Amino acid sequence: MNIALWLDRTAAVMGARPALMHGTRVVADYATFARRAAGLAAALAARGVAPGDRVGVFAKNLPDYLTCLFGIWRAGAAAVPVNAKLHTKEAAWILADAGAVLCFVSAELAPETDLPCVPLASTEFDALCATDPADAVAREAGDLAWLFYTSGTTGKPKGVQITHAMLAATSLCYPVDVDPVTEADAALYAAPMSHGAGLYALIHVRMGAAHLVPASGGFDAEEVLDLSAAQGSASMFMAPTMVRRLTDAARASGGRGEGIRTIVYGGGPMYRADIEEAVGWFGPKFVQIYGQGECPMAITALSRAEVADRTHPRWAERLASVGRAQSLVEVAIGDATGRPLPPGETGEIMVRGAPVMPGYWRNPEATAKTLKDGWLMTGDVGRLDAEGYLSLADRSKDVIISGGTNIYPREVEEVLLTHPAVHEVSVVGRPSPEWGEEVVAFVVAAPGARIDPAALDAHCLAQMARFKRPKDYVPVPDLPRNNYGKVLKTELRDRLRRDTP
Numbered sequence: 311m312n313i314a315l316w317l318d319r320t321a322a323v324m325g326a327r328p329a330l331m332h333g334t335r336v337v338a339d340y341a342t343f344a345r346r347a348a349g350l351a352a353a354l355a356a357r358g359v360a361p362g363d364r365v366g367v368f369a370k371n372l373p374d375y376l377t378c379l380f381g382i383w384r385a386g387a388a389a390v391p392v393n394a395k396l397h398t399k400e401a402a403w404i405l406a407d408a409g410a411v412l413c414f415v416s417a418e419l420a421p422e423t424d425l426p427c428v429p430l431a432s433t434e435f436d437a438l439c440a441t442d443p444a445d446a447v448a449r450e451a452g453d454l455a456w457l458f459y460t461s462g463t464t465g466k467p468k469g470v471q472i473t474h475a476m477l478a479a480t481s482l483c484y485p486v487d488v489d490p491v492t493e494a495d496a497a498l499y500a501a502p503m504s505h506g507a508g509l510y511a512l513i514h515v516r517m518g519a520a521h522l523v524p525a526s527g528g529f530d531a532e533e534v535l536d537l538s539a540a541q542g543s544a545s546m547f548m549a550p551t552m553v554r555r556l557t558d559a560a561r562a563s564g565g566r567g568e569g570i571r572t573i574v575y576g577g578g579p580m581y582r583a584d585i586e587e588a589v590g591w592f593g594p595k596f597v598q599i600y601g602q603g604e605c606p607m608a609i610t611a612l613s614r615a616e617v618a619d620r621t622h623p624r625w626a627e628r629l630a631s632v633g634r635a636q637s638l639v640e641v642a643i644g645d646a647t648g649r650p651l652p653p654g655e656t657g658e659i660m661v662r663g664a665p666v667m668p669g670y671w672r673n674p675e676a677t678a679k680t681l682k683d684g685w686l687m688t689g690d691v692g693r694l695d696a697e698g699y700l701s702l703a704d705r706s707k708d709v710i711i712s713g714g715t716n717i718y719p720r721e722v723e724e725v726l727l728t729h730p731a732v733h734e735v736s737v738v739g740r741p742s743p744e745w746g747e748e749v750v751a752f753v754v755a756a757p758g759a760r761i762d763p764a765a766l767d768a769h770c771l772a773q774m775a776r777f778k779r780p781k782d783y784v785p786v787p788d789l790p791r792n793n794y795g796k797v798l799k800t801e802l803r804d805r806l807r808r809d810t811p
């Protein structure tokens with residue numbers, strides 16, 4: 311089934327409901343949204359875009375981002391959403407790798423490419439949407455719908471093939487495992503629509519909810535708080551750093567997140583102190599998910615109650631986990647050869663099920679390394695408990711092996727973050743002739759504080775095994791991050807290698 315049909319079905323019975331909003335302004339009801347997407351699909355076909363072709367979207371968040379996605383799918387083509395924060399050269403590399411035939415762009419973005427580009431929010435785009443519509447092109451479950459480029463914290467990004475069936479699977483997990491959706495709700499796009507936030511649009515279309523795109527097109531904590539208050543029942547996806555900024559902004563203004571129904575957080579480690587503070591301030595509005603492009607948004611979830619219920623005897627343990635398997639996947643822990651291990655053992659997290667990718671785009675070597683015996687090897691290290699709660703230790707390549715013992719940087723980071731002088735921290739391994747690797751912490755001081763290695767050392771010694779504590783503390787003004795806000799540990803390791811005589 312072509313996933314674009316979800317829009318037609320909603321429009322058929324809820325045509326007058328507000329669909330696309332820019333700030334507080336309704337720019338299209340469902341009937342208009344569906345008609346424009348269908349017109350765009352016909353215009354693409356008229357321009358020679360054939361079923362299976364790839365069409366880029368290099369744009370900041372805009373209401374017509376969704377018109378593009380549904381128009382592309384309806385034409386039987388696959389969308390290639392490119393993060394608007396990427397350099398124009400990086401965007402051009404992705405579009406070339408995907409073999410895109412056309413690209414939609416927002417006004418200020420122009421990939422360095424010869425591809426035909428169509429600006430969104432333009433008379434040209436509106437003219438395309440006004441084309442006489444045709445029926446949706448039929449699609450099989452395994453046909454490509456979305457080429458999702460990984461964030462590439464190491465090496466060049468890879469194109470994850472997301473099929474129509476995967477989109478349906480990950481969308482249907484949302485109301486079951488994350489949060490129910492009705493037409494009274496609104497999806498607020500605080501995070502880039504080229505990533506998980508955009509995937510969450512589908513279930514909200516299916517259920518007839520509104521789509522609220524902040525006028526700034528980016529993440530501004532005050533704007534998100536104001537828009538939610540004006541709209542009501544708003545749900546959104548946020549990376550952990552965004553949750554931190556939202557909490558700080560709300561504390562400053564005294565607001566308690568009025569109008570926010572749910573904040574789904576994930577995409578990177580959420581530190582205990584941050585989520586406890588966020589729930590303490592906003593109340594039970596948070597659900598955690600763990601996923602990766604290769605199984606988008608759909609590996610595990612930690613429910614609203616599990617995040618918020620402090621009275622549960624194992625609340626703290628669960629809060630430190632990423633929850634339990636979502637409905638359509640099996641999650642297992644494997645040893646070095648990929649053989650499943652019993653509960654309690656630490657190893658590589660493996661996943662199989664309907665939302666898992668069939669492979670990377672035109673990259674059989676990377677696919678063979680990642681899909682083994684039907685399992686997706688996530689590259690994340692973790693442990694399952696007897697009840698099925700999954701705890702994430704680290705990316706396997708980030709684990710530090712010192713004196714033959716594994717040290718999980720996240721554990722050390724969690725301890726250091728409880729020290730009042732520490733604002734942010736990232737722990738990596740430095741080559742050591744004596745130990746193989748030794749632990750080094752890059753530390754961003756809290757405002758007005760100073761990094762005192764002796765004090766941090768004492769703090770670590772009081773809370774964890776001696777061998778895990780950093781041998782060095784490197785003060786830094788900030789941590790290097792990629793465009794999705796993930797800390798680039800590779801850069802920190804390179805820096806240590808360069809600085810080590």
Ligand code: AMP
Pocket residue numbers: 460461575576577578579580598599600601602603604632688690702704705
């Ligand atoms: P991406 O494919 O760019 O979305 O990155 C996925 C990676 O982000 C995963 O493999 C994990 O390493 C990390 N990640 C995703 N969700 C979580 C989470 N809830 N907690 C910790 N790390 C996460």
